[in-house]
Amino acid sequence: MTPVLEAEHLHLMYGARPALHDVTLDVREHEVLAIIGPSGCGKSTLLRTFNRMNDRIPGVRVIGSVRFRGRSVFDIEPTSLRRQVGMVFQRPTPFPMSIFDNVAYGPRMHGVRDRRRLKEIVETSLRRAALWDEVKDKLSAPAAALSGGQQQRLCIARTLAVEPQVILLDEPTSALDPGATAKIEELIEELAGAYTIVLVTHNLDQAERVSDRVAFMLAGEVVEVGPTAEVFERPRDPRTERYLAGRPLTVARRGVRGPRLAPVGEWGAR
Amino acid sequence: MPPDAGRWTAWRRVQERAVTLCLLLATGVVLVPVASVLYVTVRNGIAAWNWAFFTQVPAAVGASGGGVGNAIAGTALLVMLALFVAAPVGLMAGVYLSEFGREGGFPRAVRVVNDALMGVPTIVLGIFVYAAVVVPMGHFSALAGSVALALILIPTVVRVTEDMLRMVPPELRDAGLALGVPEWRVITSIVLRAAFPGILTGIALGVARIAGETAPLLFTAFGNPNWALNPLQPVSALPLQVFLDAVSPYADLQQKAWGAALLLIVIVACGNGFARAYTYGRKVG
Numbered sequence: 001m002t003p004v005l006e007a008e009h010l011h012l013m014y015g016a017r018p019a020l021h022d023v024t025l026d027v028r029e030h031e032v033l034a035i036i037g038p039s040g041c042g043k044s045t046l047l048r049t050f051n052r053m054n055d056r057i058p059g060v061r062v063i064g065s066v067r068f069r070g071r072s073v074f075d076i077e078p079t080s081l082r083r084q085v086g087m088v089f090q091r092p093t094p095f096p097m098s099i100f101d102n103v104a105y106g107p108r109m110h111g112v113r114d115r116r117r118l119k120e121i122v123e124t125s126l127r128r129a130a131l132w133d134e135v136k137d138k139l140s141a142p143a144a145a146l147s148g149g150q151q152q153r154l155c156i157a158r159t160l161a162v163e164p165q166v167i168l169l170d171e172p173t174s175a176l177d178p179g180a181t182a183k184i185e186e187l188i189e190e191l192a193g194a195y196t197i198v199l200v201t202h203n204l205d206q207a208e209r210v211s212d213r214v215a216f217m218l219a220g221e222v223v224e225v226g227p228t229a230e231v232f233e234r235p236r237d238p239r240t241e242r243y244l245a246g247r248p249l250t251v252a253r254r255g256v257r258g259p260r261l262a263p264v265g266e267w268g269a270r
Numbered sequence: 271m272p273p274d275a276g277r278w279t280a281w282r283r284v285q286e287r288a289v290t291l292c293l294l295l296a297t298g299v300v301l302v303p304v305a306s307v308l309y310v311t312v313r314n315g316i317a318a319w320n321w322a323f324f325t326q327v328p329a330a331v332g333a334s335g336g337g338v339g340n341a342i343a344g345t346a347l348l349v350m351l352a353l354f355v356a357a358p359v360g361l362m363a364g365v366y367l368s369e370f371g372r373e374g375g376f377p378r379a380v381r382v383v384n385d386a387l388m389g390v391p392t393i394v395l396g397i398f399v400y401a402a403v404v405v406p407m408g409h410f411s412a413l414a415g416s417v418a419l420a421l422i423l424i425p426t427v428v429r430v431t432e433d434m435l436r437m438v439p440p441e442l443r444d445a446g447l448a449l450g451v452p453e454w455r456v457i458t459s460i461v462l463r464a465a466f467p468g469i470l471t472g473i474a475l476g477v478a479r480i481a482g483e484t485a486p487l488l489f490t491a492f493g494n495p496n497w498a499l500n501p502l503q504p505v506s507a508l509p510l511q512v513f514l515d516a517v518s519p520y521a522d523l524q525q526k527a528w529g530a531a532l533l534l535i536v537i538v539a540c541g542n543g544f545a546r547a548y549t550y551g552r553k554v555g
Binding site: 086162 | 439
C-alpha cells in the first residue's frame with residue numbers, strides 16, 4: 001500500500017547549512033509516528049517539508065523527493081496540500097478572535113458560509129478535540145482567555161475543522177504543564193483511529209506512550225525507524241541506544257543504570 | 271559580620287537616599303513645564319470658552335464677541351482629508367515593508383526615505399506643498415493644507431504599521447497558512463487584525479500631532495475669517511487662529527487665542543487618552 005507521506009533521499013539546506021541529510025522515511029495510514037532526537041537534529045524541519053511550510057523560509061533548497069499519497073508535494077498547490085496535511089505548533093496560536101471564530105476560520109476561508117453548517121463543524125471539531133464541554137457556554141469569548149492547554153486543544157480543533165487526513169504535531173506539549181500534556185496525549189490516542197499523525201517530540205516517554213512507530217534523528221539524518229516498543233527495548237543502532245540511555249526517567253523506571261555518556265542534548269547541534 | 275558592617279549599611283542608606291532624590295528631581299524637571307503649560311493655558315483660556323466661542327466666526331477687527339467655530343471646523347476638515355489620504359497609503363506601504371519587503375535594496379531605500387520624511391521640518395513640507403499644489407492651483411486651499419498634513423502623517427503610519435505587524439508572532443502567520451489559507455488572506459484576516467489596536471493607537475497619536483501643526487498650514491490652508499468647508503478654498507485652523515489672535519493687539523482676541531490653545535490641548539490629550547485607553551489591557555497576538 002502506498003504510504004500516506006514519504007520522504008526519499010531527502011536533503012535540505014538552509015543556505016549553505018545542511019539541515020537534512022539523505023532522509024528516507026514513510027508515514028503509514030492511521031498510524032502515530034513519533035520523531036525524536038536532540039534539539040537541532042532536523043525533526044521539525046522534516047515535519048515542515050511534509051506540508052511545505054519551509055517554502056516560506058528564504059534560501060531553502062531541497063533535493064530528493066517528498067510525496068503525499070504517491071504525488072510529489074511540490075506538484076500540489078500549497079493551500080490544497082495544507083488543507084489535507086494539517087499542522088499544530090509548539091506554542092498555542094489562538095487567533096485574535098472568539099473561540100467560535102477560531103474554529104470556523106478555516107472552513108470560512110474555504111468558502112463555507114452557511115451559519116448552521118459552520119455551527120455543526122465547530123461543535124464536531126471541538127468535541128473531537130475534547131474541548132467542547134469546557135467551552136460550549138462561552139463560544140463567543142476571546143480565545144486568548146483560555147488556558148494554555150485549552151488553547152492548544154483549540155488549535156487542534158481548528159486544524160480538524162478543515163478535515164485534514166494527516167495531522168503534523170510539532171512538539172505540541174512542550175509549552176504545557178503536565179496536566180494539560182496528559183490531556184493532549186489522550187487526545188492523540190483518540191484521534192489516531194481517524195487520522196494519520198506525525199508527532200515531533202522531545203519527550204521520550206510521550207513518544208513511547210502514544211506512538212506506533214518511532215523515528216530517531218540525529219544531525220539531520222534518520223538513524224533508526226521501527227515499531228516503538230522495539231526501538232525503545234532493543235535499539236539496533238548504538239547511537240539510538242546512547243540517546244535513549246540518557247533518559248533519566250526510563251533509567252530509573254527500569255532500574256538499570258545506563259552508561260552515562262556525553263550530555264545527549266548537545267549532539268546534533270551544529 | 272565584618273567589624274565595619276554598620277558603617278557600610280549607613281553609607282549605603284545615604285547613597286540610596288541621594289540617588290532617590292536625584293531621580294525625584296529629574297522627574298520634577300519633566301513635570302514642572304507640563305504642569306505650568308497646562309495651568310497657564312487653562313487659567314487664561316477657560317474664560318474664552320462660551321457658546322459663541324465654539325459656534326461663531328471671528329468678529330470684525332476691534333469688535334468684541336465672535337468665536338473660532340470656523341477654525342474648529344477647518345481643523346476637522348484638514349485632519350479628515352489628511353487622514354483619508356495618509357491612512358490607506360501608510361497602511362499599504364507598512365504592510366508591504368513588513369510582509370513582502372523584509373529584505374532587499376528597494377525596501378531598505380523605502381525605509382530610509384520614510385525616516386527622512388519623518389525628520390523633515392514641517393515648514394519645509396509647507397513650502398514644498400506651496401510650490402507643488404498652491405502655485406499650480408493659483409490659490410490657497412484646504413486641500414493643499416491637508417496634503418501638507420498628510421505628508422507628516424504618512425511616515426508615522428508607515429512606521430507604526432510595519433512595527434506593529436512585525437510584533438505579530440510568526441507562529442500566528444504559520445498557523446493561518448497551515449490551514450491552507452492563502453497568504454494574502456492570512457495577512458488581512460489574522461495579521462492585520464492582531465496588529466490593529468497598535469496601528470490604531472499610532473494613527474490616533476499621529477492625528478493628534480497634525481491637529482496641532484501650524485507651520486505647514488501657513489502658506490497652504492492660509493486661514494479664512496469666514497465659514498469655509500470647501501476643500502478648494504482657504505480654510506482656518508485652530509493653530510492658525512492661535513497664531514493670528516495671539517499676535518494681535520486686542521485683549522479680546524488674545525483671550526480667544528488662549529481659548530483656542532486650550533481647545534488644541536484638549537484635542538491632543540483626547541487623542542492620546544483614546545490611544546492609551548485602547549492599548550491598555552491589550553497585547554499584540
